[in-house]
Amino acid sequence: MLFSRTLIPTLxxxxxxxxxxxxxxxxxxxxxRKLAAGIYTWLPLGYRVLRKVEAIVRQExxxxxxxxxxMPGVQPAELWQESGxxxxxxxxxxRFMDRHDHGFCLAPTHEEVITDLVRREVRSYRDMxxxxxxxxxxFRDEIRPRFGIMRAREFLMKDAYSFDVDEETxxxxxxxxxxxxxxxxxxxxxxxxxxxxxxxxxxGSFSHEFMVLAATGEDDIASCTACxxxxxxxxxxxxxxxxxxxxxxxxxxxxxxxxxxxxxxxAKFLGVEARAVAKTLIYLADGQPVAACVRGDRELNEIxxxxxxxxxxxxxxxxxxxxxxxxxxLGFSGPLGLKIPIWADQELYREAALVVGANQADTHLTGxxxxxxxxxxxxxxxxxxxxxxxxxxxxxGTINLxxxxxxxxxxxxxxxxSQALGANYLDAEGNSKPIVMGCYGIGVSRIVAxxxxxxxxxxxxxxxxxxxxxxxxxxxxxxxxxxWDEGQRLYQELRAAGVDVLxxxxxxxPGVKFKDGDLLGIPYRLVVGEKxxxxxxxxxxxxxxxxxxxxxxxxxxxxxxxLVREGGGQSL
RNA sequence: CGGGGCGUAGCGCAGCAUGGUAGCGCACCUGCCUUGGGCGCAGGGGGUCGGCGGUUCAAAUCCGCCCGCCCCGACCA
Numbered sequence: 053m054l055f056s057r058t059l060i061p062t063l064x065x066x067x068x069x070x071x072x073x074x075x076x077x078x079x080x081x082x083x084x085r086k087l088a089a090g091i092y093t094w095l096p097l098g099y100r101v102l103r104k105v106e107a108i109v110r111q112e113x114x115x116x117x118x119x120x121x122x123m124p125g126v127q128p129a130e131l132w133q134e135s136g137x138x139x140x141x142x143x144x145x146x147r148f149m150d151r152h153d154h155g156f157c158l159a160p161t162h163e164e165v166i167t168d169l170v171r172r173e174v175r176s177y178r179d180m181x182x183x184x185x186x187x188x189x190x191f192r193d194e195i196r197p198r199f200g201i202m203r204a205r206e207f208l209m210k211d212a213y214s215f216d217v218d219e220e221t222x223x224x225x226x227x228x229x230x231x232x233x234x235x236x237x238x239x240x241x242x243x244x245x246x247x248x249x250x251x252x253x254x255x256g257s258f259s260h261e262f263m264v265l266a267a268t269g270e271d272d273i274a275s276c277t278a279c280x281x282x283x284x285x286x287x288x289x290x291x292x293x294x295x296x297x298x299x300x301x302x303x304x305x306x307x308x309x310x311x312x313x314x315x316x317x318x319a320k321f322l323g324v325e326a327r328a329v330a331k332t333l334i335y336l337a338d339g340q341p342v343a344a345c346v347r348g349d350r351e352l353n354e355i356x357x358x359x360x361x362x363x364x365x366x367x368x369x370x371x372x373x374x375x376x377x378x379x380x381x382l383g384f385s386g387p388l389g390l391k392i393p394i395w396a397d398q399e400l401y402r403e404a405a406l407v408v409g410a411n412q413a414d415t416h417l418t419g420x421x422x423x424x425x426x427x428x429x430x431x432x433x434x435x436x437x438x439x440x441x442x443x444x445x446x447x448x449g450t451i452n453l454x455x456x457x458x459x460x461x462x463x464x465x466x467x468x469x470s471q472a473l474g475a476n477y478l479d480a481e482g483n484s485k486p487i488v489m490g491c492y493g494i495g496v497s498r499i500v501a502x503x504x505x506x507x508x509x510x511x512x513x514x515x516x517x518x519x520x521x522x523x524x525x526x527x528x529x530x531x532x533x534x535x536w537d538e539g540q541r542l543y544q545e546l547r548a549a550g551v552d553v554l555x556x557x558x559x560x561x562p563g564v565k566f567k568d569g570d571l572l573g574i575p576y577r578l579v580v581g582e583k584x585x586x587x588x589x590x591x592x593x594x595x596x597x598x599x600x601x602x603x604x605x606x607x608x609x610x611x612x613x614x615l616v617r618e619g620g621g622q623s624l
Numbered sequence: 625c626g627g628g629g630c631g632u633a634g635c636g637c638a639g640c641a642u643g644g645u646a647g648c649g650c651a652c653c654u655g656c657c658u659u660g661g662g663c664g665c666a667g668g669g670g671g672u673c674g675g676c677g678g679u680u681c682a683a684a685u686c687c688g689c690c691c692g693c694c695c696c697g698a699c700c701a
Contacts, residue, residue, distance in 0.1 A: 064650060064662065065636045069694060089693070144700070161701080195625080195699055209701080261701085367698090461701050493701055529660060563661040570661090581660055591660090 053522070055556040055568075059096050062568050072268055074504040075200030077513050081571050083500075090197025090205030097572065098500070100521040102208065104622050105499050106187055108239050108518060109210045116232035118183040118212050123165045125189055129155030131164045135473060146193045158191035163469055163491065166213045170487065171475035177217045180477070180487070181225055185212030187496060201501040202457070208497040214490040217479065219466070222488040226464050229492045233262055233460050236494065239620060241516025242503055245456065247273050247282035250355050251463060259463040262494075263456030264502040273456045274437045278449030285453070286355040288437040289444040290398075298404035300421035304388070310414040313383030315348035318416055322407060325349075329407040330400055330420070332385040334374045334392075337363040341377045345387050345396040345422075347403075350435040360395065360432055380411035387426045388417060396422055397434040457502040458495070465489040504573070507596075513573030514596050517619040522554040524612050525574045527566070529581030531559045538605065539580040542590070545609045551616050552623040570595065575619070576612060 061082040069086070070076040078084045083098025094102055110120065129147070132138035137145070138155075146158045159165070166184060174182065187210045197205045212229065216222035230246070237244045242264050249261040261284055263273050272285035283289070312318040319326045329348035334341060335357070342361065346352050358366045371382040377392055378385045386408035387394050400406065406420040422429055443449035467486035470476070476484045500519070507514035517523060524546060528539030543555040554574065556565045562581070569577050579591040589602040592612065603611050615621075 061634090063635060067635065068630085068637090071695075086693095142699085190701090192700075196695095196697095198695085203700090207701095211701090458701065463701095495701065498701090527660095561659055561661085561663065563659090563663075566661045568662085579660075583660065 053554050055554055056558045058554075060568075060572070061095070062571055070200060072199045072202065072505065073508055074202065074268075074501040077504055077508055077571070078200060078501065081513055081573065084201060086200075090194060090203070092201060092204060092206070097521045100624060101500050101503075101515065101519050102497060103624055104519040104521075105240065105496055105503075106208070106210075107622060107624075109236055109494055109496060110187065112232045112236045112239070113185050113210070113212060115235070116183070116228050118185045118232075120186060121184050122186050122188060123159070123162050123169075125159050125191070126156050127159050127165060129157065131168055132157060135164050135167075135469075137164070144192045144194065146191055159188075160190055160192040162186070162188070162211055163213075164473075167469050167473045167475050167489075170213075170215055171470075171473060174215060174475070174487065175477055177477055177479045180215050180217050181221055182215040183212060183225060183229075184215075185210060185492075199501070201497050202505070204497065207495065210494040210496055212492040214492070215475075216488045216490075217477065217485070219488055222464060222466075222490055226462065226490050229462050229490065230260060233462065233492070233494070237262055237264075237460070239518055240499065240503070241518050241620065242499075242506060244459070245273060245275060245282045245454070247275070247284050247456075248287050249284045249461065250286045250359070259461060261456075261458050262460030262462075263454075264459050264499070264506055265454050266457055266502060266505040267455055268505055269455035269457040271456045271458055272436075273454050274451045275454065276443040276446060276449040277452050279443060279446040281443055281445040281449070285436050286353065288451070290433050290435055290437050291442055291444045292399055292402070293442050295402060297401045297423065298421065300424040301404045302419040304417050304419045304425055306410055307416055307418055308414060309416045312414075312416070318407060319348060322416070322418070324407060328403065328405070330387070330396075330403075330422075332387055332409055334369040334377055334385055335366050336369050336373065337361045337366045341369060341373065341392045342366075343385070343387060343390050343392055343394045344434055345394065345400060345408075345429070346435045347397065347399060348407075350397065350399075350438075352397075352434055353436040356436075357395070357434055360434070378409075378411040380409065380415075381413050384409040384411060384413060384415060386411055386417060386420075387422070387429055388420065394426060394429040395432050395434060396426070396429040398431050399435070401431060457498070457505060459499050459502050460492075460494045462492040463490060465491055507573070511567075512571030515573040515575065517575045517616065517621040520573055520575050520621075521552075522572075522574045523552045523616045523621040523623070524576040524578060525554045525556060525569050525572070526578045526580065527556045527562070527569060529562050529579065531557070534585050535580045535582060538585065538590070542578060542580065542608060546612060549609060549613045550623055551613055552621065575621075576615065578608060578612065 063080040066076045067079050070079055082095050084092045086092055190209045191206050194205050214225035216225055244264045246260050246262050249259045251259045274285055274288040275282040309321055312321050315326050315329050315331050319329050326348040330345045331348050333344045344352050374382050400422050408417050408420050410417050437451050439453050441451040470486040475487045504513050526539050526543045528535045546553040575595050577593045584590050588605050590608050592603050593600045
């Protein structure tokens with residue numbers, strides 16, 4: 053393509069609205085423009101990147117035996133009422149009426165439609181296994197869209213659904229999708245991890261998330277230094293290092309601790325480590341008060357706690373509720389004497405003498421031994437993992453933490469949706485059984501932002517070859533003379549070789565072309581100028597490494613073509 | 625939805641405490657010049673100052689209401 057004939061409105065300055073680097077650079081490089089909060093137009097260059105991501109996803113899904121289809125973006129209320137989600141999905145579901153006052157919504161996901169289709173069309177075990185997918189625009193009316201494309205209201209997603217006759221074959225479908233996802237992310241050229249994940253509101257037996265590693269990611273992910281264990285911190289298990297429960301020692305004693313509302317203050321006041329203090333948090337789980345105790349230097353993992361309680365929602369109780377439940381003010385809660393269910397983190401049982409709140413203002417108890425003094429407490433894994441924890445899967449490995457951006461999530465759903473919506477089939481014996489499902493999402497547009505979040509420097513975007521808007525940019529240093537002629541020739545020959553190439557044919561100073569070239573994230577750059585031509589050479593610069601090499605004019609096309617082919621470059 | 629901030633030319637911003645009819649840099653257009661890292665010189669175009677209403681002889685500036693956007697929080701593949 054010719055730069056001068058393509059809409060690439062680059063910006064020198066960063067628009068004030070953009071907070072994260074990927075958003076800033078996508079605006080500056082002319083990839084996207086905002087139409088409304090969380091709603092973006094993809095300009096030619098950004099759209100090329102999006103289409104390249106989409107192409108890889110599509111190829112790998114097809115290779116894995118999934119079949120592409122396309123479902124409606126506007127869906128009738130009736131279907132959502134049947135699944136119960138018309139009421140329960142909340143305000144994220146954008147609803148409206150048509151001219152006949154019939155309710156509709158913009159699809160935030162497609163479980164209803166696909167399940168409706170399958171319950172009508174799939175009747176026999178002979179029709180399965182079946183895997184259907186689409187690449188489609190979703191709309192979720194997020195409370196607070198942010199970070200540009202990363203958390204937009206309208207976004208492009210690949211969603212696939214598998215249908216099997218039993219758990220065993222469904223597990224096989226899941227494994228195939230897992231492998232296909234690995235193939236997708238390998239080809240994309242991104243640093244990523246597949247980790248065990250919480251299933252959240254989608255439900256199902258278990259799931260994996262695919263995380264692109266980036267310091268600005270919104271998720272914390274744990275991984276083992278020795279084996280391939282990885283998990284979202286929401287889900288990551290804590291196992292204790294080898295050891296015995298502590299034996300009870302001193303007796304419980306009450307001490308005055310005026311004004312010490314926090315663990316730090318109590319520990320400092322009493323001259324003990326924070327880990328010797330147990331904090332007791334009063335939660336409401338689906339409206340019922342429960343207590344959770346963790347070591348003073350640990351964080352309670354609310355997701356684990358919620359799953360443990362099998363609750364729909366848990367949140368911290370208000371000071372009023374705390375006073376009512378414990379008899380003492382916020383900041384002085386403790387497990388002793390509580391009449392509500394008490395859960396205590398497993399590692400507290402390793403402590404012989406804990407400091408806890410006395411459920412009374414300005415008072416704590418010392419010498420508490422959980423096993424001896426609070427027999428009603430139930431032991432569980434409640435806290436979040438931290439760096440250095442032992443790996444739950446292997447001996448010797450320890451936990452490391454990274455930040456990640458969730459770009460894929462796969463679930464085994466079991467029969468949750470098929471039973472609710474009556475999607476059944478007849479087996480070989482003529483028995484009616486619920487179809488066993490799985491669902492598999494990839495945030496196609498989010499991948500573009502994640503890739504830029506992972507690949508950038510002070511000069512702009514650095515994209516992997518597979519998804520760069522162009523594989524190579526040709527920059528003639530002049531719009532006349534030999535530099536121009538040779539630039540044109542290189543451009544034509546690269547095109548003929550099937551390489552995605554951009555010719556910067558603008559009549560601008562070299563500096564401008566260099567700056568724009570760097571900003572756009574094109575992996576290779578051929579500079580055609582007098583300097584090199586004197587020696588019959590052109591300059592090849594690698595965007596990522598900054599490495600520069602001089603190539604003889606007549607070898608440049610072959611060299612670049614080879615680099616692009618071997619590096620997994622695509623052409624649109 | 626709660627808390628905070630912002631809305632002045634395409635972008636980044638100043639002007640607003642103390643009201644007097646709008647300015648700077650970049651971008652854009654024209655000419656000359658320059659041509660390996662966002663040149664230089666000269667000239668030029670572009671603004672209902674987010675919207676509506678009020679106060680005033682006079683409002684970007686003061687007051688009220690509304691709208692939009694950004695950040696933090698709760699929520700979410």
